[in-house]
Amino acid sequence: MMLQVCDVGICYATWVLRHLDFSLQAGQVLAVLGPNGRGKSSLLRVMAGLARPQEGRVQCDASVAYVPQFIHPGFEMTALDLVLTGRARHIGWKGAPSAHDRAVAHDCLRRLDADRFAERDIHHLSGGERQLVLMARALASGCQVMLLDEPASALDFHNQAVILEVMRDLAHREGMTVVFTTHVPQHALEIADQSLLLLDAQAFLFGATLDTVTTEALSRLYRLPIQRMALEVDGRAVQTAIPLYHAIGRAMVSLPTPSLP
Numbered sequence: 001m002m003l004q005v006c007d008v009g010i011c012y013a014t015w016v017l018r019h020l021d022f023s024l025q026a027g028q029v030l031a032v033l034g035p036n037g038r039g040k041s042s043l044l045r046v047m048a049g050l051a052r053p054q055e056g057r058v059q060c061d062a063s064v065a066y067v068p069q070f071i072h073p074g075f076e077m078t079a080l081d082l083v084l085t086g087r088a089r090h091i092g093w094k095g096a097p098s099a100h101d102r103a104v105a106h107d108c109l110r111r112l113d114a115d116r117f118a119e120r121d122i123h124h125l126s127g128g129e130r131q132l133v134l135m136a137r138a139l140a141s142g143c144q145v146m147l148l149d150e151p152a153s154a155l156d157f158h159n160q161a162v163i164l165e166v167m168r169d170l171a172h173r174e175g176m177t178v179v180f181t182t183h184v185p186q187h188a189l190e191i192a193d194q195s196l197l198l199l200d201a202q203a204f205l206f207g208a209t210l211d212t213v214t215t216e217a218l219s220r221l222y223r224l225p226i227q228r229m230a231l232e233v234d235g236r237a238v239q240t241a242i243p244l245y246h247a248i249g250r251a252m253v254s255l256p257t258p259s260l261p
């Protein structure tokens with residue numbers, strides 16, 4: 001087992017999550033969905049070892065890279081230098097990046113179509129450009145597990161497709177375990193083998209994406225009717241999910257509550 005979350009509980013003033021259990025194999029993609037403030041980022045930070053859970057533990061026998069939503073280094077730094085910080089494990093504390101490290105960093109930027117930002121100060125990049133550079137930094141680390149916090153939240157449709165394809169390739173071709181949080185169910189339906197829906201502090205749905213990211217579960221999760229459907233595109237069935245925004249009033253009073261396992 002590559003990554004195991006065992007009876008994890010996270011508490012600030014109150015319990016955000018409690019009694020959460022799941023495990024992932026190498027080469028799998030997991031999507032984590034939940035409304036604002038439900039604990040997705042907190043869970044990712046605990047999985048990355050950046051925060052301790054108040055209960056339970058996370059077991060991981062692999063190198064982990066964490067991709068936050070934002071960073072603010074507070075001093076001038078080029079995108080290339082930021083990506084090179086991802087090479088720290090290979091360079092060591094006292095070493096300087098080698099030509100090989102720089103080549104790896106450029107390759108990672110190129111893979112995300114972001115090499116043109118290499119010499120720009122990251123403070124001068126747009127939110128979406130910065131997200132691509134942060135993912136390139138994680139790629140440069142050569143990690144076996146990548147944890148990404150809303151990696152597509154600032155990206156246009158083209159760049160969403162770029163990072164979805166990179167995440168899918170990392171897992172399915174290169175054997176990495178990839179976990180990402182998202183507010184876009186279609187991203188889960190596109191690439192995630194497994195999905196975790198954080199319904200409330202102690203109610204979770206975890207399983208194969210097509211079994212968990214359903215019309216009923218999404219509608220309950222977001223308190224809004226959301227219709228999952230299959231479109232046929234180029235002879236291939238593409239799963240998508242459409243939020244019925246106009247029905248929010250109806251959702252509040254009449255949504256059925258699906259029974260949970």
Ligand SMILES: Nc1ncnc2c1ncn2[C@@H]1O[C@H](COP(=O)(O)OP(=O)(O)OP(=O)(O)O)[C@@H](O)[C@H]1O
Nearest residue numbers: 012013016034035036037038039040041042043181
């Ligand atoms: N360091 C902290 N101290 C106190 N409360 C916190 C802390 N970090 C997060 N919280 C609270 O814990 C809850 C979960 O926050 P978290 O950021 O994990 O949610 P999220 O699901 O990632 O939300 P979003 O979708 O809005 O990014 C929120 O109510 C938040 O206010």
